[in-house]
Amino acid sequence: xxxxxxxxxxxxxxxxxxxxxxxxxxxxxxxxxxxxxxxxxxxxxxxxxxxxxxxxxxxxxxxxxxxxxxxxxxxxxxxxxxxxxxxxxxxxxxxxxxxxxxxxxxxxxxxxxxxxxxxxxxxxxxxxxxxxxxxxxxxxxxxxxxxxxxxxxxxxxxxxxxxxxxxxxxxxxxxxxxxxxxxxxxxxxxxxxxxxxxxxxxxxxxxxxxxxxxxxxxxxxxxxxxxxxxxxxxxxxxxxxxxxxxxxxxxxxxxxxxxxxxxxxxxxxxxxxxxxxxxxxxxxxxxxxxxxxxxxxxxxxxxxxxxxxxxxxxxxxxxxxxxxxxxxxxxxxxxxxxxxxxxxxxxxxxxxxxxxxxxxxxxxxxxxxxxxxxxxxxxxxxxxxxxxxxxxxxxxxxxxxxxxxxxxxxxxxxxxxxxxxxxxxxxxxxxxxxxxxxxxxxxxxxxxxxxxxxxxxxxxxxxxxxxxxxxxxxxxxxxxxxxxxxxxxxxxxxxxxxxxxxxxxxxxxxxxxxxxxxxxxxxxxxxxxxxxxxxxxxxxxxxxxxxxxxxxxxxxxxxxxxxxxxxxxxxxxxxxxxxxxxxxxxxxxxxxxxxxxxxxxxxxxxxxxxxxxxxxxxxxxxxxxxxxxxxxx
RNA sequence: GGGCCCGUGGCCUAGUAUGGAUUAGGGCGUCAGCCUGCGGAGCUGGAGGUCGUGGGUUCAAAUCCCACCGGGCCCGCCA
Numbered sequence: 165x166x167x168x169x170x171x172x173x174x175x176x177x178x179x180x181x182x183x184x185x186x187x188x189x190x191x192x193x194x195x196x197x198x199x200x201x202x203x204x205x206x207x208x209x210x211x212x213x214x215x216x217x218x219x220x221x222x223x224x225x226x227x228x229x230x231x232x233x234x235x236x237x238x239x240x241x242x243x244x245x246x247x248x249x250x251x252x253x254x255x256x257x258x259x260x261x262x263x264x265x266x267x268x269x270x271x272x273x274x275x276x277x278x279x280x281x282x283x284x285x286x287x288x289x290x291x292x293x294x295x296x297x298x299x300x301x302x303x304x305x306x307x308x309x310x311x312x313x314x315x316x317x318x319x320x321x322x323x324x325x326x327x328x329x330x331x332x333x334x335x336x337x338x339x340x341x342x343x344x345x346x347x348x349x350x351x352x353x354x355x356x357x358x359x360x361x362x363x364x365x366x367x368x369x370x371x372x373x374x375x376x377x378x379x380x381x382x383x384x385x386x387x388x389x390x391x392x393x394x395x396x397x398x399x400x401x402x403x404x405x406x407x408x409x410x411x412x413x414x415x416x417x418x419x420x421x422x423x424x425x426x427x428x429x430x431x432x433x434x435x436x437x438x439x440x441x442x443x444x445x446x447x448x449x450x451x452x453x454x455x456x457x458x459x460x461x462x463x464x465x466x467x468x469x470x471x472x473x474x475x476x477x478x479x480x481x482x483x484x485x486x487x488x489x490x491x492x493x494x495x496x497x498x499x500x501x502x503x504x505x506x507x508x509x510x511x512x513x514x515x516x517x518x519x520x521x522x523x524x525x526x527x528x529x530x531x532x533x534x535x536x537x538x539x540x541x542x543x544x545x546x547x548x549x550x551x552x553x554x555x556x557x558x559x560x561x562x563x564x565x566x567x568x569x570x571x572x573x574x575x576x577x578x579x580x581x582x583x584x585x586x587x588x589x590x591x592x593x594x595x596x597x598x599x600x601x602x603x604x605x606x607x608x609x610x611x612x613x614x615x616x617x618x619x620x621x622x623x624x625x626x627x628x629x630x631x632x633x634x635x636x637x638x639x640x641x642x643x644x645x646x647x648x649x650x651x652x653x654x655x656x657x658x659x660x661x662x663x664x665x666x667x668x669x670x671x672x673x674x675x676x677x678x679x680x681x682x683x684x685x686x687x688x689x690x691x692x693x694x695x696x697x698x699x700x701x702x703x704x705x706x707x708x709x710x711x712x713x714x715x716x717x718x719x720x721x722x723x724x725x726x727x728x729x730x731x732x733x734x735x736x737x738x739x740x741x742x743x744x745x746x747x748x749x750x751x752x753x754x755x756x757x758x759x760x761x762x763x764x765x766x767x768x769x770x771x772x773x774x775x776x777x778x779x780x781x782x783x784x785x786x787x788x789x790x791x792x793x794x795x796x797x
Numbered sequence: 798g799g800g801c802c803c804g805u806g807g808c809c810u811a812g813u814a815u816g817g818a819u820u821a822g823g824g825c826g827u828c829a830g831c832c833u834g835c836g837g838a839g840c841u842g843g844a845g846g847u848c849g850u851g852g853g854u855u856c857a858a859a860u861c862c863c864a865c866c867g868g869g870c871c872c873g874c875c876a
Contacts, residue, residue, distance in 0.1 A: 191815090198818060208817065215856080248818060293876095333876055463874060472799065472872090479874040486876045549801065550871055576802075577870080599869090624838065644838090656810065659802055661869065668809085668825075672838055675810080675824040682838045690835050733814080741811070744823085755831095755840045775835090797838080 166263040167255075167721040170239040174205050174253050177240065181231040187213050187224070194253070200711070203244065203252035204718070210249040221249030257714055261774075262705035264721035268777035269698050273318075275723040275784050279731055280321030286497055286535070287313050289543040290417060290424070291328040294406040295335040296363025298416045299607035300664050301545070301578040301600055307653045307790070308575055309543040310422040311736035314788045319731045324425040324534065326497075329521075331406045332431045335367065335602075337388040340402050342370040345383045359412035360609060362405075368605040394431070403431075411511065416610050418514050421646060421790040426534050427510055427521035430489065435524060436504040438492035439484055445500075446491075451561050452477060468557050475554060487551055494555045498568040499536030507531035539569045541734070546574040546659070573734055575658040580608060581665035597663045613666065617645035620670050621678070625797060640797055647677030647791045654789055655740040675744055680782060681797055683747035683754075687779040688795035690759050691772070698776035699769065707767045708774060712756045716749040720777050723785065736789065743785040750778045 174194045182189060190212050197206040210225035217224075222245075229245040241256035268274045289309020292302045309325070316323045330336075339362050342348040348370075352361030374381050390398040410427075417424075446452050452464050453474075462480030477488040495501050506527030509518045520531055544552065552572035559570045579597045580590070590606050592598045600607040621644035625637055652669055653662065672678040691698065708717060723742070730738040759775060762768040783793045 193815075195815095195817095198822095199820090202818070206818085211817070211856085221856085246818075250818070330876080335876085460874070465874095476874050481874080483874085485874070489876090545870095546802070547870060553801095574802090579869095621838095628836075628838085657803095660810085661803075663809090671825070673825090674838090676838085678838055679824095682836085686836060686839085693835065737811095741823090748823085751839060754835075758834065760835050796836090 166239065166260050166267075167718065168725055169263075170253075170255050170260065171205060171725075173239050174207065177232055177234060178207050178209060178228065178251070180233070181228045182209065182213070184231040185227050187228070188216065190216075197250070197252060202246065202250070204255040205253045206250050207253075208250055210251065214249070222247060225249045225251055255718075257709065257717070258702060258706040260721055261708050261714075261717045261770075262700060262702045264717060265700045265705060265770075265773050265777045268720055268723075268780050269700065269773055273784075274780060275727050276318050276320075277724055277727060277731075278320035279728065280316060280319055282320065282322050283539065284322045284324075284537045285316055285539045285541065286324045286326055286537040287316070287541040287543065288326040288328055288428075288497075289313075290422065291330070291544070292413055293330050293333065293335045293602075294410045294413065295339045296367055296409070296602050297357065297359040298413055298610040299600060299602070300580075300610060300613060301607070303420060303610045303613075303649065304575065304578050304653045304662065305543055305545065306417060306420060306422050307650050308573070308658065308736060310420075311650075311654055311739070311789050312541065312543070312573070312734055314790060315727070315731050315736060315739065318788055319727060324532075324537070325423065326426050326428055326534075327424045328428050328430070328493075329406070329410060330430045331403070332391050332434065334384075334388060336402055336406055337384050337391060338370050339366045340387045340391070340398065340405065341380055341384045342366040343405070344387070344398070344401070345380060346370055346373055346377075357412050357415075357611065359409045359416075360611070362409055363602060364605070364609070367602065371603050391431075392434075394435070414511070414519075419614065419646075420610070420650070423513050423515055423517055424519055425517075425532070426507070427519065428493070428505075429522050432505060432522040432524060433489060433493055438496065438501070438504065439488055441501045441504065442492040442495055445562065446558070449561060451558055466554065466558065468554060487554060490551070491555055491558055494540065494542070494559055494570050495562065496535045497537055497540035498559065498563065498570055500559065500562055500568065503533075503535055505534070507534065538567065539571065541571045541573050543573045543575070545577050547577070548572070549574050573658070576661040578653075578662045578664050580606065581663050581668075584608065584664065584666045587666070608664065608666065613669070614642075614645050614649060616666060617648050617670060618642055621645050621648070621672065624672060629796070640794055643792045643794055644672065644678050644681060644797060647681050647786075648672055649677075650789055650791050651677030651680070651740060654736050655744075657737060658735075677786075677791055678797070680743050680747040680786065681791075681793055683750045684779060684782050684786075684793040685795060685797045686754055687750065687775045687782075690775050691779060692795070693760055694772050696772065698773040700773040704766045704770035704773070707764070708770050710757060712749070712753040713771075713774065716746075716753045716774060716778060719746045719749045720774075720781050723781050726785075727788070730788075739785055739788050743782055743789070746778065746782055746785065750775075750782075 171194050192209050194205040194207050210221045214221040214224045225245045234240045239256055239259050240253055242254045244252050246252055287309055290306045292298055313323055313325050348366045352358055387398055390396045391402045452466050455461055455463050455465055463476045464478035465474035465476050467474040476485050505522045507520050508523045508527045510521035511519050513519050556570050579599045582592045582596050585592045585598050598606060618641050622637055622641035625640050726738055726742040759771040786793050
């Protein structure tokens with residue numbers, strides 16, 4: 165924690181010096197210099213002030229330097245005015261080492277912050293149509309959403325996770341048509357998960373059949389109408405079917421490590437007439453207009469500032485468009501309409517937490533409060549950006565200064581590399597990748613990737629642990645597989661497309677989750693062999709003075725700064741990069757500095773404590789990404 | 798046609814929000830090394846760079862502005 169103190173201390177001292185020198189006060193942040201010989205923090209205030217007043221930066225820096233008063237015994241050991249005009253500060257390493265190692269080995273929640281102060285946030289992610297299995301693209305969504313959820317929780321937000329289930333769309337009608345009119349059996353082949361069966365066999369093949377058997381399209385339309393109207397035998401069948409698929413999907417989600425608070429079914433949004441609850445408010449505020457003439461005659465539309473075309477919300481026949489269903493749902497999330505839903509427990513999750521869902525008819529009274537958040541975050545890929553922008557726009561007009569906010573967290577899609585597509589028997593012309601499509605069968609299922617990763621990890625683990633039981637090996641292999649997958653999908657920026665290549669993703673070395681897990685396991689092994697309770701004193705901390713030790717200490721002490729960055733920018737990759745860098749620092753330390761063999765007792769004690777500190781921090785960092793760190797792998 | 802995003806060695810990527818330090822960090826791959834030391838899923842070193850192109854702003858540009866090129870996405874009374 166104390167790198168933050170060091171930083172604040174530097175800022176304060178410089179501010180006082182600027183005042184003493186009677187320069188105008190400016191806004192600045194101490195930054196980390198590019199090279200260690202420039203110290204641990206640096207300020208460039210002299211440039212800014214010099215620029216403003218037309219002075220020479222070096223002279224300004226020297227005057228500020230003259231005025232700088234560093235209290236005795238503070239976290240700042242020394243400072244230096246560089247000839248270019250920077251003022252560089254050196255941290256007092258014994259203090260930094262002592263405080264951060266002590267915190268890291270003694271505080272369970274080391275790195276946590278109270279930024280949220282209990283503010284209520286709901287985050288929606290996963291939201292896979294319940295007619296197929298999760299593919300790699302859905303996993304990116306889940307991993308982003310679940311990581312953000314964990315980071316928000318770690319920083320003092322009161323977070324609920326929602327998973328939207330579109331159980332009334334055309335995709336559902338497709339598989340119902342397959343089962344009812346195209347002769348598909350309700351029993352999947354031996355050993356095949358039901359969601360895989362529905363997606364890989366029924367959904368894809370029914371869509372192929374439409375061109376050969378046009379009568380099926382008629383049936384599909386009938387099915388869709390029946391589903392929308394509810395009550396009929398077909399509608400009940402559809403409902404049971406989607407529930408069955410959803411339960412299989414959830415198994416995959418849990419396998420990847422996600423948990424949810426509530427499932428929101430689209431059919432219940434329609435049933436609850438959510439739109440009607442909102443429509444008058446929107447009309448009163450003049451957000452929507454009724455079109456009297458032209459080609460949109462008879463429609464209710466919305467026109468956004470700066471947009472050319474208006475968007476239809478209510479068709480001329482009175483039915484609602486897609487976005488008209490989304491707006492009231494979004495409004496419900498941030499409490500702009502009263503909660504009209506009934507709830508019941510859908511299933512108990514593996515972590516023991518109940519998963520609630522909206523229900524048709526009467527639900528339970530004792531449900532938690534859902535919706536009515538201060539902030540709603542919706543994780544959907546960038547193709548939805550325009551529609552999401554309209555939703556944010558409408559809600560911002562509607563919320564009336566309550567400080568409620570709707571936020572779209574977009575990310576680029578995952579596509580398949582040509583090589584992986586070839587291996588799956590998918591033709592790719594001219595390009596190095598192909599966009600996925602559930603309907604066309606162009607995708608790779610999450611479970612299949614995990615199985616492949618599991619197999620690879622199992623082999624590696626068995627090599628290293630030949631005498632361990634199958635159960636142990638499989639348990640560890642699964643954790644390594646998840647680490648590889650989750651880390652791979654979270655480490656890069658959200659707005660970069662991922663071209664997924666199965667072969668490359670099977671790599672467990674280098675900038676990967678397993679690399680970090682391995683460093684953690686090395687640390688765990690040292691601690692276990694040390695057989696003592698790690699402890700640190702100011703004296704022993706002072707003995708840590710090799711550059712590899714200092715770098716590791718500094719990285720440990722900066723954890724909360726990275727956490728803050730991650731939450732402020734909703735950027736989980738920040739945590740992934742931090743964990744990787746931390747592990748790299750540890751490995752460098754591990755190579756260079758013996759711990760258990762160290763003869764000097766004080767040094768040994770300090771190094772054991774540093775190892776324990778690293779172990780705890782990397783564990784906390786990885787837990788924010790939903791990745792476990794076993795003591796042995 | 799309008800809008801959004803991306804472009805950094807053979808491949809992938811950090812840094813871009815808030816412009817700064819004559820070595821632009823990593824990883825994969827490649828080449829050469831490193832344990833009779835706590836786990837080699839590791840470590841050290843080498844080769845490999847017009848930060849898409851051109852202009853502008855600035856004492857200073859991968860970072861800001863403009864134009865262009867290349868790639869992706871979105872723009873329905875579908876969802």
